[in-house]
Amino acid sequence: MAEAHRRGWSEGYRSGSESSAGLSKSRIERLEQRVKELEEQLDSAQRVYEINGCQTVEVGGYGYCWRGDAPLEVGDRVLLPENYVSRLKNGPGPTVGVVNKLGTTYRGPLSDIVGRAPATGRDG
16 A cells, blocks of 8 residues: 555656646747747847948848948858958958848948859859
């Protein structure tokens, strides 16, 4: 009888723990989804797509201006101006980047994109 009681208590405890863990996981997932939605709303409210007639885009998480004729799209390869870090990493001259997002939430001065990157053999 004592063994049956112990086994029943253990199974009940384990079942309760698993149920509680499942509820906690579900709640965490709902909260993470809500945070993601709120971050997207905030980003959308703060994102600027043009400044002084210049299209703004993000490349590698940094905001840039594009003054070219045809607007850039997500996935476009562009030439970014040389900076201290790019010169150390890649040598002198512009570096190639890929447009990640249209617009930017950055409010400081933006560097100008040098131009569109030339197509490579792999691009088609």
